[in-house]
Amino acid sequence: MYVRKVETWTVSAASEPIEVNVEALRKCEPPYEGNSDEELARYLYDNVYMNYEWYENETNIEVYGEDASYELVMEEVYDMEEFFDSRNKGEESFIQVGTPNPEWTKQGGFQPTANGQYESNW
Numbered sequence: 001m002y003v004r005k006v007e008t009w010t011v012s013a014a015s016e017p018i019e020v021n022v023e024a025l026r027k028c029e030p031p032y033e034g035n036s037d038e039e040l041a042r043y044l045y046d047n048v049y050m051n052y053e054w055y056e057n058e059t060n061i062e063v064y065g066e067d068a069s070y071e072l073v074m075e076e077v078y079d080m081e082e083f084f085d086s087r088n089k090g091e092e093s094f095i096q097v098g099t100p101n102p103e104w105t106k107q108g109g110f111q112p113t114a115n116g117q118y119e120s121n122w
Contacts, residue, residue: 001097001098001099001113002097002098002099002100002110003095003096003097004095004096004098004110005093005094005095006093006094006095006096007091007092007093008092008093009085009086009087009092010084010085010086011082011084011085011086011087012082012083012084012085013080013081013082013083014080014081014083015074015077015079015080015081016079016081018071018072018074020040020044020072021064021068022040024063024064025043025064027059027063028054028057028059028060028063028064029057029059029060030047044072048072048073049073049074050073050074050075051073052073052075054069054073055069055070055072055073055075094115094116094117095115095116096110096112096114096115096116097112097113097114097115097116098110098111098112098113098114099111099113
């Protein structure tokens with residue numbers, strides 16, 4: 001039997017904000033028909049975000065602009081600025097008892113049989 005310490009943290013980063021031309025989206029395919037921030041977020045997520053087909057659509061390129069359409073798809077957003085790192089606030093950790101097992105890749109090659117949970121925020 002083995003024991004190991006596990007630390008968990010969260011790092012959040014974001015791209016520069018992109019202004020959305022809502023009126024142009026109403027003329028795109030599919031057209032945006034909403035009126036609220038929530039509806040806009042849902043439309044962008046369901047139809048535009050990481051959707052290369054939306055970017056390649058001739059109507060969308062004509063209405064929204066080629067560069068602006070590509071930017072809105074966010075397929076190649078590499079410049080991200082970190083705005084939160086939980087490691088700066090303290091440690092969140094626990095222990096696991098188990099055995100090394102390379103097939104357990106989601107657990108870092110360790111097959112836990114029991115957890116000893118605790119949190120400390122130094």
